[in-house]
Amino acid sequence: MKLSFHGADRNVTGSCHLLEARGKRVLIDCGMFQGGRELDEENADDFGFDPRSIDLLLLTHAHLDHCGRIPLLAKRGFRGEIITTAATRELTRVVLLDSAHLQEEDAERRQRHANRHGEASAQPLYTTLDALNALEFFGRTAEYGQSLELAPGLTATFYDAGHILGSASIRIEAHGTGAPKSIIFSGDLGNAGRALLRDPQLPPRADSVVMETTYGDRLHKPIEPSIAELFAAIRDTLQRGGNVIIPTFALERAQELLFYLRRGIEEGELPQRLPVFLDSPMAISATEIFRHHPECYGEEVDALFRKGQDPFALPGLRFVRETADSIALNRLVGGAVIMAGSGMATGGRVRHHLRHNLWRSDSSVVFVGYAARGTLARLLIDGARTVRLFGDEIPVHAQLHTINGFSAHADQRELLAWQQALRPTRTILVHGDPDSMDTFAALLKDTEVNRPAQGEVIEL
Template sequence: MHITFLGATREVTGSCHLLEVGGRRVLVDCGLIQGSPHHERHNHDPFTFDPAGLDAVLLTHAHLDHSGRLPLLLRQGFQGRIITHPATVDLCRIMLEDAGYLNEKEAEWQNRKRRRKGLELVKPLYTRAEARATAARFDPLEYGEPCAVAPGITATFHDAGHILGSAVIALDLEEAGRRRRVVMSGDLGHRGTPVLRDPEPLTEADLVVMESTYGDRDHRPWDATWEEMGRILSDAREAGGNLLVPAFAVDRTQMLLYAFRSHFAEWGLGDWEIFLDSPMAIAATRVYARHTALYDSRASAFERRHGGLFELPNLHLSERTEDSMAINRIRSGAVVIAGSGMCDGGRIRHHLKHNVWRRDAHVLISGFQAAGTTGRALVDGARHIRLWGETIRVQAQVHTVNGLSAHADQAGLLEWYANFRDAPPVAVVHGEPRAQDAFVARLRADFGTRAQAMRYGETVDLERPRLERPES
């Protein structure tokens, strides 16, 4: 029995891990590779295994860097079921179809240019129809219910607290009378995050596969983050313009809406008109509103006393294109939450074009901004940005709120690992090299753990997991 690491190795995206036990093969996650065009081209590469030979796929959560290549598995012959939490099923239906739509639009745009040049036309990475066919393969599994995935492989999902439906997967394996337990962390949530419960602790494992996105740093305390948010809203109100909030459609948007709901009077939000200008974020918010059993105790108590977490008296849901365009006629007093979260697509770019050159406008950056994105340029203090070939002067005040991450920080990762008995070995994935190496060093120093940052294609023998290869 062994596990091979085929993604999110020395990088964050493309999570994909192949488990082989007694001739059975199960894949954990099948995510998109995201980043530069050079990196994203690898999404078109064939898999290094035969998808038709897989017994099943286990999906930790809906984010595309974990789920976004599932339609390609089906295209290449996968016949099995995709086992995941019911909330992940609901979110993935939205996110995969949206990804298929964007793939189709990207191929259409490229082919217009290629036709003029007489070049061979390109096909979408996958289509909306392929995304819908993938959703039909989902098999929901609740937290805490053991599932016989294949002979010798039993999976139990536990709440990871990262986004709605996210799971830590405990895998109980048996081959020729030998038994092992492997725990796959997926993405672990930020302790104290609004709406969702904290990551569920586990105590037994022979090997832990852990994410390390923030393995080298700690987040700002929540109290300081809410104080900062209040100051930004106050400053923006005094300036007299609009406040733009680029936000990821899943989890970040819902976190912001709940924060607005629970601090409504304190932050003076009654003075604004608030717009959620993202069809995907609106759909995801409806999914969050349905799965109330997954809320933490504070959110559940708030809902019992006050009603829906995301219902604001001055919130406008802008689903149609015409609704979005109408927002741009507003010169003052609008809070606009829109995607994409890194300002590289979606409706937020139109709002930036109409506002970012105004001195009275404010921009609240609520999430990680990758290098090379428009959002990162704003964070880095760019005086000008490019939108549809036009250079736009940046005169708006840009605020970066760093405490809203949905990922556990270094302290949170170490706290979760500390629940395991006997310091089991750790295979570290899902992090940039600096974060991975710092986290490996802390695991070794604090717990005496055998820990190692995995490389692409590396295989660990689960009967004798030997880690601690010297890092180069």
């Protein structure tokens, strides 16, 4: 086996790893780099391998930093088979079409600027047609715990990673001359004990493990105090007469927040008719997809569905699909909870809501997820006093809340327990900031530890 690294190496986004085994070239994930504008060029760069040479792509889950460059891969010649779970296949369709639409919108804006200044034309990274073409390469559907043959002597098995709907860790085993070799790709591991999804499954032991370290240097706050903190932030903002803006990841986080807001209303912690706006077409579609996949539910959500109850239904909830309706929300003076993408505030509708609420001392912005370096969310969390939005310098007077107990990622304790249970001979750390990786690496015992740079190759 030979493994090379082409994304999420000593950073958190752009997951992309290439395994060569039994005469096959198998890509695990093909994600987009996310953060500041400087990453646009990195997304458009060469992959570090010839897309035409890839036989198979195994997709761990549908987050953009794991699937976002698949249309570009196909555009540049990939003609292999994409294998993933049924839920991930559905969600990826929504994510890629939304990403293509945003790429096209951004290219139009840049083109108007280029026309005014006599600059070179602006092109999207890929188009809606490119995304649709890429979806044609999705082939077999993986079921948790069932082995799939990739080639004679080469198998892959998907295990529930408990991160988002359909997410998986993937164990690949090669049989041939000599002893079998095995490797596990963790994907993104979920935070155990959550209401919506099942806890991560532990795959059988493997010789090597490629694992994420997003929160390898910290522990999460328990979920119940985090829920109480969210409710308190909403009540306090309503009392001040402002709006609550929640930058929201469309997959899993939006559904989890709706679930807990529903609980808060039922238990009297929040007003019965609290106006809640889910201003994200992708999150709305993902919420509908969630209902199709009972194989992923946690016990509490499964019990509600079996009783005929909708775990995401709130009395005052309104889905906002149309752009005109989203713009109309900017006229709300106060008293509303507005959930909008993107979760790191790198794009999407939430930036407009931040533009109209950050300068207001009666409003609040609540961050409930990871914010990568260089993102607007990270700038705000780190205490920026002004931020630039749509050409204007906006003062930050709103109350800011960072509640990390809602994270969909395993924390340091959970990551360490997962790694120790697998007892790998080699542990390869990816998908984490350097400080997080260094802290986590220092905790690992009885294993060779690698922290590959982008483009590095490891013989297994």
